[in-house]
């Protein structure tokens with residue numbers, strides 16, 4: 187047992203290209219799905235507007251007169267040195283970030299990659315290394331070249347496997363000396379909450395949406411395993427990860443009905459990591475597909491690739507937990523109830539640090555492969571005071587308790603090698619495309635319309651997090 191994180195445990199942050207970079211049309215970049223997500227003023231913060239996409243909404247988003255926050259984001263593309271410098275001042279040891287597919291292949295199916303895009307990430311990773319920050323790279327984080335939706339129908343199309351593998355090979359080839367840890371696809375299991383962002387499928391254009399989603403996921407499985415194979419053959423020191431958004435639920439009551447439904451729901455969440463870590467489709471999932479008339483096109487050769495190229499580590503994002511009630515909920519992961527025992531933020535995200543300890547321990551017990559926390563953080567509409575301070579004691583409290591939960595899981599035997607806070611500086615929200623949902627230890631002075639000075643201001647949590655990093659968590663017990 188230790189009060190401190192082990193030596194070598196990495197503490198830092200995580201961001202995604204589409205939520206930070208901006209410069210959506212610079213240096214040849216193509217339009218991505220993220221670039222057509224509008225800011226909707228007066229948005230119901232608890233609703234997901236960019237999830238199940240129908241063709242009318244899609245057309246409206248493409249052609250409408252909206253402000254699109256991710257097109258400018260927080261100008262990380264042009265200002266990355268300032269951001270990295272600030273992270274380095276915080277002694278940040280690791281930054282998980284993603285490559286925008288559209289900077290490398292603007293349409294997704296171009297013949298040749300764009301050198302400007304490749305050069306940008308090369309410079310960025312080199313600069314991070316110079317500043318002592320280890321890059322962990324997500325190959326695909328919720329942004330598909332738009333043409334892959336309009337021309338191919340997103341991941342529902344088998345062709346996406348080859349296109350994604352081609353793009354992945356280019357970037358792994360180019361950066362494998364700089365980047366050791368790779369996460370192939372962001373939150374591969376979240377297809378019922380982030381369906382459009384993950385898969386690029388428009389639901390009224392397909393016959394059986396549920397089936398098509400699982401078919402699209404199968405394509406992502408094959409793509410992940412193929413990329414993993416390539417990476418390992420290129421450089422045996424590379425570590426390839428699968429990423430899960432933890433979506434563990436608890437039963438509303440101890441009734442056998444609530445308990446059974448909860449168990450089956452949670453097992454269908456493990457399905458995604460079971461395939462990519464254990465290397466095969468589990469029987470419970472095959473039974474679920476049969477019972478729900480989900481017939482997938484799967485080639486034997488694809489099952490072989492999946493079986494022979496499993497992930498080296500598991501990346502977990504964790505924000506909240508929910509409960510399910512068998513009288514109201516069913517197997518659809520999107521149907522959940524708030525947990526009456528915990529408080530939630532404005533967006534309805536229930537704060538439960540113990541849930542992080544539980545889920546990490548369960549993943550470890552199930553898979554026994556190294557784990558990293560790829561995202562965890564507290565979104566809040568911070569107030570900038572007249573004297574330019576942000577007193578975010580709520581964020582310190584959230585982070586402290588969640589880090590203590592990680593330490594507890596480590597002390598109980600889990601091999602956890604990194605914690606990346608989402609997001610170390612304020613960026614655009616993925617769910618609601620607001621700037622007001624701020625996660626950072628560093629305040630970024632832009633508003634929901636991209637207006638503002640852009641100044642980077644240390645919040646109270648900045649020095650607290652720096653101390654946590656420097657002391658390997660000695661201040662978690664204060």
Ligand code: BG6
Nearest residue numbers: 202372565614615616617618623
């Ligand atoms: C995760 C995503 O699901 O949640 C991130 O991987 C996202 O991209 C994060 O930003 C927090 O969600 P939101 O909607 O608060 O930005």
